[in-house]
Amino acid sequence: MCGIIGYIGNKPANEIIFEGLTRLEYRGYDSAGIAVLDDGKIHVKKDIGKLHQLKDLLLTNFGSTSSQGIGHTRWATHGRPSGFNAHPHGDSRGTLMVAHNGIIENYMKLKNRLVQAGFIFSSQTDSEVLAHLIAYHYHNNLEEAVLAALKEVEGAYAIAVIHRNHPDRLVCARKESPLILGLSKDENFIASDVTAILQHTRNVIYLDNYEMATVKREGVEVYDFSGSRIEKKIKQVDWNPIAAEKGGFPHFMLKEIFEQPQVIRNTIGGRTSEEEGKIYLTELGLSGPDIFKTQRIVIIGCGTAFYAGCVGKYLIEKLVRIPVECDLASEFRYRDPLVDSNTLVVAISQSGETADTLAAVREARKKGAKVLGVVNAKESSLTRDVDGLVYIHAGPEIGVASTKAYIAMLTALTLLALLLGKIRGVLTPEFVTDQIRELKRLPQEIEKILAEPDQIKALAKKFMNAKNFLFLGRGINFPTAMEGALKLKEISYIHAEAYAAGEMKHGPIALIDKDMPVFVVATNSATYEKLISNIQEVNARSGTVIALCSEGDKEIYDHAHQMITVPNVSEILSPIINVIPLQLYAYYVADLKGLNVDQPRNLAKSVTVE
Ligand code: F6R
Numbered sequence: 001m002c003g004i005i006g007y008i009g010n011k012p013a014n015e016i017i018f019e020g021l022t023r024l025e026y027r028g029y030d031s032a033g034i035a036v037l038d039d040g041k042i043h044v045k046k047d048i049g050k051l052h053q054l055k056d057l058l059l060t061n062f063g064s065t066s067s068q069g070i071g072h073t074r075w076a077t078h079g080r081p082s083g084f085n086a087h088p089h090g091d092s093r094g095t096l097m098v099a100h101n102g103i104i105e106n107y108m109k110l111k112n113r114l115v116q117a118g119f120i121f122s123s124q125t126d127s128e129v130l131a132h133l134i135a136y137h138y139h140n141n142l143e144e145a146v147l148a149a150l151k152e153v154e155g156a157y158a159i160a161v162i163h164r165n166h167p168d169r170l171v172c173a174r175k176e177s178p179l180i181l182g183l184s185k186d187e188n189f190i191a192s193d194v195t196a197i198l199q200h201t202r203n204v205i206y207l208d209n210y211e212m213a214t215v216k217r218e219g220v221e222v223y224d225f226s227g228s229r230i231e232k233k234i235k236q237v238d239w240n241p242i243a244a245e246k247g248g249f250p251h252f253m254l255k256e257i258f259e260q261p262q263v264i265r266n267t268i269g270g271r272t273s274e275e276e277g278k279i280y281l282t283e284l285g286l287s288g289p290d291i292f293k294t295q296r297i298v299i300i301g302c303g304t305a306f307y308a309g310c311v312g313k314y315l316i317e318k319l320v321r322i323p324v325e326c327d328l329a330s331e332f333r334y335r336d337p338l339v340d341s342n343t344l345v346v347a348i349s350q351s352g353e354t355a356d357t358l359a360a361v362r363e364a365r366k367k368g369a370k371v372l373g374v375v376n377a378k379e380s381s382l383t384r385d386v387d388g389l390v391y392i393h394a395g396p397e398i399g400v401a402s403t404k405a406y407i408a409m410l411t412a413l414t415l416l417a418l419l420l421g422k423i424r425g426v427l428t429p430e431f432v433t434d435q436i437r438e439l440k441r442l443p444q445e446i447e448k449i450l451a452e453p454d455q456i457k458a459l460a461k462k463f464m465n466a467k468n469f470l471f472l473g474r475g476i477n478f479p480t481a482m483e484g485a486l487k488l489k490e491i492s493y494i495h496a497e498a499y500a501a502g503e504m505k506h507g508p509i510a511l512i513d514k515d516m517p518v519f520v521v522a523t524n525s526a527t528y529e530k531l532i533s534n535i536q537e538v539n540a541r542s543g544t545v546i547a548l549c550s551e552g553d554k555e556i557y558d559h560a561h562q563m564i565t566v567p568n569v570s571e572i573l574s575p576i577i578n579v580i581p582l583q584l585y586a587y588y589v590a591d592l593k594g595l596n597v598d599q600p601r602n603l604a605k606s607v608t609v610e
Helices: 013-023 055-060 107-116 127-135 142-152 243-244 252-258 260-268 286-295 303-320 354-368 403-423 428-450 454-463 477-491 501-505 528-539 573-590
Strands: 003-007 031-038 041-048 070-073 095-105 156-163 170-175 179-185 187-191 203-206 211-216 220-226 296-301 323-328 343-349 370-377 388-391 468-473 493-499 516-520 542-552 564-565
Touching: 003 095, 003 156, 003 170, 013 031, 013 055, 013 070, 031 055, 031 095, 031 156, 041 055, 041 095, 070 095, 070 156, 095 127, 107 127, 127 142, 127 156, 127 370, 142 156, 142 170, 142 211, 142 454, 156 260, 156 516, 179 220, 187 211, 252 260, 252 573, 260 403, 260 428, 286 403, 296 354, 303 323, 303 343, 303 403, 303 477, 303 573, 343 354, 343 403, 354 370, 370 403, 388 403, 403 428, 403 573, 428 573, 454 542, 454 564, 454 573, 468 477, 468 501, 477 493, 477 516, 477 573, 493 501, 501 528, 516 528, 516 573, 528 542, 564 573
Parallel strands: 296 323, 296 343, 343 370, 370 388, 468 493, 468 516, 516 542, 542 564
Antiparallel strands: 003 070, 003 187, 031 041, 031 070, 095 156, 156 170, 170 211, 179 187, 179 203, 211 220
8 A cells, every 4th residue: 555754854855765665665565756855956766666676766876865855655556557657746847746645536537627727647647636736726835735736636645745946844634544744853754654754753643634734844733624723632652663564453454454444445436426327447458349248257266355256246146137157266277167258257366366366367268258357466467367457456465364355355346246237238327326325335334333343352252262153144145154254264263164044954054052153144135034034043953143233123132142233234235344243253253362363374365376
């Protein structure tokens, strides 16, 4: 995920910034850049690559010892990784530079207007629009120009700006992307992440949404977006640097679970038009005729990616009305699969390096199928072996057990299903508009679950010594049960099995006794009453039922022993919300058992062998 650092003081800015950027490396990036202000001139150096490769460019041969500048590490979203697309971005008159984290959703509209006004763009990024827009609004007051520009912008951002007419300041602002100010004697900092500045200061101000700051050598001033001054508390950070990389969370997995609202925003960001009921997936690589001639879709993946694909099957069949099969990549590759040029294969992978998935893709292409990659890692092997892409924009996932990538996969598959359904004339713009609205509501609904983790922790404590666990779900939430069971077994080493609830009576029911807790995903759905019958079957065998139910469900109280409630959302979007308590449950069990949550035994983050 992108990182920002800004410095103003009395030391060489590029050295401080370069060092700060190296502290942000753990977040992942594909390119980096630094811009400084020197005697009324801006010096900017940026390129694709890792910082150790860019050391000469950004450090040794930088060519300026200016003590004021901004830097950025970029994780590509709009526009491939390249020197042009790397940040900071400047306006066409060379007056200012901007580093940006987040996504500008209405950038196309703004860009078209600015191009007509004569601004020349040199990158494919959404971020560059900010540089030109601030320049457009600039009339000798940088803060006013930044505010005027941000008033026109829709989306999420943390920005840092330098301007050649203002050698005494950096200006920064945030909405939905984190940004902090670091305070020290005769020098001050801006950073997207406290890690970047911890070696210089532990005194920080956390900017809130819709806040802007002027950062000078001698001090900082914070304003709201109406331009009124705000007094902010200075906080002391007492993390060690490793804890700081984890944003204060004890494990990457927990941090990544808590990042999920933002991940959904990033996956959706800039890809929807609510007004017009439109979805834009610009790297899809499929023409209208390709989409029309598709008679069948086969989704492939491994592990969590496979379960995301299973949700995708329900989504696409419902919204596009094309038959969909979901297969394990390791099975698909060896079964002489029946695919041809009328089949669209969708390969899902967080790492883009999973050997079975790559081999399955090669097999599909050999047989003439078009292949679409739903991928997280930019420039990974899978991205080079497909006809088109839907990046999921989850950012780097460090915990071995996948959490935020799963949520991003589900979000991306929902966008894909809506787009295909719209193009094939199955869905009306009004329906798509409603779904976009619902999708955009999910982050705040998930935040409600994340605000109260103690209930889930208490359940984890109660059942942490169970030797076996059963997870049941139906329809689009059967994969939720499978993902919940996978999370539990991966990190807590408890044997957990998932079944389609209706299938339980055909065998697994024999396992149920008082020592077998059964997690049932029983949120509002077309098969809710059937699930209640399945719960009764468990009760009749003295099993203990933990029900995941929708807010306001009174009926479930008569049947389940324990309840976890989640906010009400439509059934097709419910897998995105229902998995969150299951991830938290698995996390707390493993943590209470004192296990290595982020690196469970025998597992690797990326399985590059067969
Ligand atoms: C589960 C997990 C694995 C991966 C699987 C596929 O928590 O991490 O099951 O989902 O190895 O990996 P990718 O998505 O990188 O292809």
